[in-house]
Each structure stands twice: as structure tokens, then as C-alpha cells.
Amino acid sequence: SAVISQKPSRDICQRGTSLTIQCQVDSQVTMMFWYRQQPGQSLTLIATANQGSEATYESGFVIDKFPISRPNLTFSTLTVSNMSPEDSSIYLCSVDLEYTGELFFGEGSRLTVL
């Protein structure tokens, strides 16, 4: 298993600002994923962030809006840029240790944009 810490756990932000979410893993992992979960909805994959390569974004998500860094095997950041109320969601960092799709998740970052 893996222990994943996310910061901040929650934040209230103003429209037009940007917020960077940090994800720290207690072991070295290659495959890391960022998800968004809008209120009452299922999870939507934003991007895959594998160390040593550029993040791969899913349809509907672009690097300018959600830039991701992956400087090493234990850390990643997701920035939500130029926020609007529609960005209010829980953002979740996760890792896949065994390349099966079994994911371990951080506790999530609950973002509210006013």
C-alpha cells in the first residue's frame, strides 16, 4: 500500500486566482493520477503524471488550465488556474503500485471557488 498526503485539504478561493495542490507519497511510484470529483458525481481523470515524462491529459482538460509537475517519484503538484465557480470540486491524487488499476488515494483537496 501507499500513504498519500495532499495539501491543502480544503480551500476557499476567489474567482480568477490559481491554486496549487501538492501530493506527497511515502514511497517511490511511477504512475500517478489526478482526478476531479464534482459534487455528487463520480471520479473524472484529469491527467496521468508519470515521472520522467510530460503529463498526459484526458479529453476536456488542458495543460494551461491544469498544469502538473512531477519532479520526482514521490511528489507531484496540480495547479488549478484562473479559477471559476465551476472548478469547485474535490481534487484527488492517486497512485498505482502494481499496474493493475488498483489505486491508492490521498484524502483529497476540497476546493470552493467564490
Added chain:
Amino acid sequence: AQKVTQAQTEISVVEKEDVTLDCVYETRDTTYYLFWYKQPPSGELVFLIRRNSFDEQNEISGRYSWNFQKSTSSFNFTITASQVVDSAVYFCALSEAGSNYQLIWGAGTKLIIKP
């Protein structure tokens, strides 16, 4: 196309009742995994089980049991003698070898256990 369907949006039962959460999946791959995750009100997603496509044995873990049937493409989850702490949203998910094991999520079932 691959898909996971959790037809039950919300289920409400009284404590100590048994409850089954349904999950139906679609895939063309012969090698795949099925998962259940729990998301309590705190928001953190908790892994419950992983099943590969070659293992149809049912699994029991305490009050939790899972019934995997390839013939009906179902992977149902039963909680026996439910407790208030079981209240959560439960997600079923699928990953396939042909998609690099990227997870496909169901919509989730919100389970409410009343005292």
C-alpha cells in the same frame, strides 16, 4: 466500449439489514480487473477489493462479500448485517489490459444505513 453501470443511485436500509449493491460491466478484453471502492462522508476513497477476470471465486471479508459472475458481467457487493458506519458512496470500477489498466468508474451508489 468499456463501461461500468451502477443502476442504484441511492439505497436506504435499516441497520442490521443485508444490502446488495449491483455492478454490471462491459468489456471486450479478456484480461481485466474489477474493483470496489468506498467513499465515506469524509471524502477519502478506500480500496475494498480487486478481482481479476480469471478468478470467479466469490470472496468474503467479514461482513462484506462479492459475487463475480462473468456470465452476467456482474460484480455485486453485499454487506451483511449493515451498520451505520457502512454509510458511504460505493464505486465499482473496471480496468483492462488493452487500456493500460486505466480505471473506468461507475457512477456510484450512495448507501444510507439508518439506526
